[in-house]
Amino acid sequence: MKVTVFGIGYVGLVQAAVLAEVGHDVMCIDVDEAKVTNLKKGVIPIFEPGLAPLVKENYEAGRLTFTTDAEAGVAHGEIQFIAVGTPPDEDGSADLKYVTAVARTIAEHMTSYKVIIDKSTVPVGTADKVKSVVMETLARRQANLPFDVVSNPEFLKEGAAVSDCMKPERIIIGTDNNQVLDLMRELYGPFNRNHDRMVIMDIRSAELTKYAANCMLATKISFMNEMSNLAELLGADIEKVRQGIGSDSRIGYHFIYPGCGYGGSCFPKDVQALIRTAEHIGYQPVLLQAVEAVNAKQKHKLFSFIQRHFNGDLKGRTFALWGLSFKPNTDDMRESSSRVLMETLWEAGAKVQAFDPEAMEETQRIYGTRSDLALMGTKEAALQGADALIICTEWQNFRAPDFDLIKATLKHAAIFDGRNLYEPERMVQRGFTYYGIGRGASVNPVI
Numbered sequence: 001m002k003v004t005v006f007g008i009g010y011v012g013l014v015q016a017a018v019l020a021e022v023g024h025d026v027m028c029i030d031v032d033e034a035k036v037t038n039l040k041k042g043v044i045p046i047f048e049p050g051l052a053p054l055v056k057e058n059y060e061a062g063r064l065t066f067t068t069d070a071e072a073g074v075a076h077g078e079i080q081f082i083a084v085g086t087p088p089d090e091d092g093s094a095d096l097k098y099v100t101a102v103a104r105t106i107a108e109h110m111t112s113y114k115v116i117i118d119k120s121t122v123p124v125g126t127a128d129k130v131k132s133v134v135m136e137t138l139a140r141r142q143a144n145l146p147f148d149v150v151s152n153p154e155f156l157k158e159g160a161a162v163s164d165c166m167k168p169e170r171i172i173i174g175t176d177n178n179q180v181l182d183l184m185r186e187l188y189g190p191f192n193r194n195h196d197r198m199v200i201m202d203i204r205s206a207e208l209t210k211y212a213a214n215c216m217l218a219t220k221i222s223f224m225n226e227m228s229n230l231a232e233l234l235g236a237d238i239e240k241v242r243q244g245i246g247s248d249s250r251i252g253y254h255f256i257y258p259g260c261g262y263g264g265s266c267f268p269k270d271v272q273a274l275i276r277t278a279e280h281i282g283y284q285p286v287l288l289q290a291v292e293a294v295n296a297k298q299k300h301k302l303f304s305f306i307q308r309h310f311n312g313d314l315k316g317r318t319f320a321l322w323g324l325s326f327k328p329n330t331d332d333m334r335e336s337s338s339r340v341l342m343e344t345l346w347e348a349g350a351k352v353q354a355f356d357p358e359a360m361e362e363t364q365r366i367y368g369t370r371s372d373l374a375l376m377g378t379k380e381a382a383l384q385g386a387d388a389l390i391i392c393t394e395w396q397n398f399r400a401p402d403f404d405l406i407k408a409t410l411k412h413a414a415i416f417d418g419r420n421l422y423e424p425e426r427m428v429q430r431g432f433t434y435y436g437i438g439r440g441a442s443v444n445p446v447i
């Protein structure tokens, strides 16, 4: 099938590449000329395991093309994906200007039937807006052309985006015209094997499904973070509690890891956007507000341990920081807990020596060159001359470090572990003061 994808960001590029991989003829459009030129040379704008070879192979095979020519893009596919960004505006609502601009472009240039698919995470009611933008534009052109709008949200996780897209757990299709379903079945047939993964519903339910999924997951994490704070105050070990509750199949082991807060491009933005949507229609989303508040507080958790450990005396100290990205296997720094921590440490007059396997270039791009930030070539180099070690991201290569070397290099044998990578008892035996989330030296019962 001929498919056009507007927006070569995370979602658009991965979706385009996997559609090309199964044989569709995919044209990607972006306004960013440099991005398009780079992609043609095989330079991928993001770090995502498995994506670079997939893009290269399919580009070379001619099934995946990149251009800034929107008119050519509209002419190319009967299927037109909208996968552009929906950044939060000043009050945290999703800003739809890029989505409606693409809708207008499609309507300006189309000369035959089009299926317009909303792939971006968009607030409930966006498909209706897209529909009216297309209708207005067609009316202005005095063109009476048929089209359908489908809501088809994406559920890929960064770091596992290619496999999530190749083997989706569900394919949500929101439509008010069931005739479009044959086309959707043809498009997604190669991904819809063994059992039917397509869940068909009305457009608004599909739009809300995406937010409900992300908000549910964010809620699980904030819930566990709250439990971990209680565990500390009550002298319990959250790790044991996690295993205890996860064994209940109704709760499950996924997304119940407490930590130094969730980040990324989805959870913070989507929780906030749904809060705004609810408020706009006069509903107080008490639970979602709490999810957000717990997360904001949790991002300061490690700093409060550090302050306690050093009795508030942080000026002039240097901290080794392992892990900058918001989670492992990505270079994405959006809403990462490491940023809140670094910024708070800097305000307190401390320096940071950081190492991350993938996100150092991105960190450099965000913060530029500054005297209180040093990006180090290895995790061991980050320890040199540092007072203590802080861990913000659970990269695999941080799980079994040389503890003797850490102890010998740090000025104070203290580890502030935001991802509970180590066993508190073992760490104490090795001579460290160890702070975990809801465990270790952080456990300081008040009753």
Ligand code: UDX
Binding pocket: 154, 155, 156, 157, 158, 159, 214, 217, 221, 254, 255, 256, 257, 258, 259, 260, 261, 262, 263, 264, 265, 266, 267, 326, 327
């Ligand atoms: C998420 C959703 O998982 C995905 O389905 C959606 O389409 C986009 O948003 P992503 O942002 O890539 O994906 O990351 P995810 O793996 O979900 O992690 C989000 C954040 O939650 C990370 O900061 C991670 O460290 C944190 N997290 C996750 C926890 O703190 N505890 C957990 O148990 C799981």
